[in-house]
Amino acid sequence: MSELRVIAKNKDWARLGDSFVNLAYSMAKTKAVGRPVGERVPDRVLSKALEISKTIDVSRMTAGEKGDVVEAILAYAWSNHLISLEEAAETLFVRVAAINFESRSCETEGAARAFSDLLRLAVKRIRDGGGGKNEEGD
Numbered sequence: 001m002s003e004l005r006v007i008a009k010n011k012d013w014a015r016l017g018d019s020f021v022n023l024a025y026s027m028a029k030t031k032a033v034g035r036p037v038g039e040r041v042p043d044r045v046l047s048k049a050l051e052i053s054k055t056i057d058v059s060r061m062t063a064g065e066k067g068d069v070v071e072a073i074l075a076y077a078w079s080n081h082l083i084s085l086e087e088a089a090e091t092l093f094v095r096v097a098a099i100n101f102e103s104r105s106c107e108t109e110g111a112a113r114a115f116s117d118l119l120r121l122a123v124k125r126i127r128d129g130g131g132g133k134n135e136e137g138d
Contacts, residue, residue, distance in 0.1 A: 017071025027089035043067035049115035
């Protein structure tokens with residue numbers, strides 16, 4: 001099994017990633033709207049991001065499982081200093097800044113595209129050999 005698949009299936013990374021994803025998105029949206037916001041990123045957004053990114057085969061995965069994959073990969077990349085929280089928020093902000101937050105469907109689509117960009121960045125850095133320690137969450 002590839003290093004990326006081991007990371008993607010790790011539930012400990014996914015649990016940590018849930019908090020990381022929510023904070024990074026909240027930081028990006030706060031900057032975009034000009035006031036503090038705290039957001040929870042739904043699995044459907046992360047699921048769509050994984051599909052858009054085409055980084056991992058997503059056939060036969062539920063939306064929740066796809067969300068866990070994204071969360072695990074991002075937490076692993078952050079924990080191994082492959083991306084910082086600030087870089088994650090800035091990467092998201094590039095697309096989040098253009099979102100029409102009055103429309104839930106526009107926000108869902110825009111957030112999914114933003115997370116697909118961030119996911120591609122994290123996967124590239126993991127594949128380029130930046131990872132290696134902490135695969136088991138230790």
